Amino acid sequence: MAWDTERTRQLLLDAAVIEFAAHGPEGARINRVAATAGVNKERIYQYFGSKQKLFVAVLEAELAKLAEAVPLTPTQAMDLGDYAGQVYDYHLSYPHLLRLMSWEALQDPGTEIVAESERAAHYADKVAAVSAAQKQGAVVVDPAAAYLFSAVMAITTWWFTSPQLVSMIMAGTPEDTPANRRASLMQLVGRLVGASNTVR
Amino acid sequence: MAWDTERTRQLLLDAAVIEFAAHGPEGARINRVAATAGVNKERIYQYFGSKQKLFVAVLEAELAKLAEAVPLTPTQAMDLGDYAGQVYDYHLSYPHLLRLMSWEALQDPGTEIVAESERAAHYADKVAAVSAAQKQGAVVVDPAAAYLFSAVMAITTWWFTSPQLVSMIMAGTPEDTPANRRASLMQLVGRLVGASNTVR
C-alpha cells in the first residue's frame, strides 16, 4: 500500500483525542483508538511508544491548538470579560480539551505535568498582563493578579467541567442558554476585576 | 469467625472511597478495594452488586457527609463569602469528595446522576436562598441567582479540581498559601455578590 506515515500518525492522534476525552488515560482502550483510526494498533507503539505517551502527545497537540486559537495579547488583560468570553467560545465549540485537562487533573499527583514549562510560561505571561492592567488602573489591585486570573479561569471553565452540577443548579432557570451563560460570565468577570459598569 | 456484616460493608466502602478518588470508576480495581479493606472481593458483589454500583454507593455516602457538614441555612446566602469559606474549608480538609465529583463529571454523559433528585432539591434550595437575598438587597440582582451561585461554586472548588493549572498559575506568587487562597476567595465572592466593602 502507498505509505503516508504522517497521515497515519495524525489519524491515530485524532482518534486518540476522542478516546481519551471520553474515557481518560486509564479507561481508554488502545484497540478502540486503532479501530477508530482504521490503523493497526501496533502503529501506536511504533509512533508513540505507550498508551500514556499517546495521552501526553494528545494533550500537547490540543494545548497547542488552544494557545493558537486564543492567544494572549496585552490588550486582553484590559478587558478580561471579553477574554473570558473568547475562552468560553473556544470551549463551547471544542469541548474535548477541557475534558482532557480534567482527566489530566485527576492523574496521580506525582505525574509530570505535560508541557509544563511552556504552559507555566504562558500562564506567567497572563498573570503579568493582569498585573500590568492593575498598575494601569484597568483592574482592581486586590487580590493579587494570580488570584484574579484564577477566578476568571474558574468561572469560565466551570460550565464545561462540572456538567452534572450545572444541570442540577440550572434546572430551575428556564432562561438558561449558552448565550446567557456567556453574558453572565462576562458580567461577573467585569465585576471581579472592578470594571466601572459593574459598580452599584 | 465472629460476624460483623455492617463493619465489613463499611470497611469496603471506606476502601472504595480511597480507590475511586484516586483512580475513578473505570481505573479503580476491585481487587485493590478488597485488599485495602482486608475483605474478600466476593463480598463487594454481595453487598453492592457491581463495580459501578459500588461507585454510586461511595458518591452517595460522601455527598451525604458534605450536606451534613456544610448545611444550607437562610443566613448563609446573606454572606456568600463566608459560605464559600466554609465550603473551601471542607474540601481542604477532605479532598476526596471533589475528586469523586470530578470523576463523576467525566463519566459517559448518559450516566444517571447519582442521588439526582436529592441533590437537585438541595441546589434549588441554595439558588432560592440566593434569590431571596437578592430581593432583600444583600446580593446584587444581576445576573440571576443560579448564575451567581454557579460562579461562587466555580471559584471555591477550582483550587481542588485543577491542581495542575493551580501549580502553574500560582508558581510566581510566593505569598500563595491556603489561607491567602481562602481570603481571596471570600473577597472575590463578596465582590461578585456586590457586598458593600468591595465597591471601589
Added chain:
DNA sequence: CTAAACTCCAACTGTTCAGTTGGAAATGAA
C-alpha cells in the same frame, strides 16, 4: 536489479480484570 530500510499487518504473549462458583465456617432456629 537487488538488498536494506521502512511501514504496516495479523496473530500472539503474558497479564489483568470483573464477576462467579463451590464450599468452609459461623450463627441461629427448632
Added chain:
DNA sequence: TTCATTTCCAACTGAACAGTTGGAGTTTAG
C-alpha cells in the same frame, strides 16, 4: 443436637487488555 441460613473465602471463568513478534509489502539507495 441438628439442620437451615448466612457470611465469608480461595479458586475459578471468560473476557479483555497493553504491548510484542514475525513477516508481508513498499520504498529507497546503491
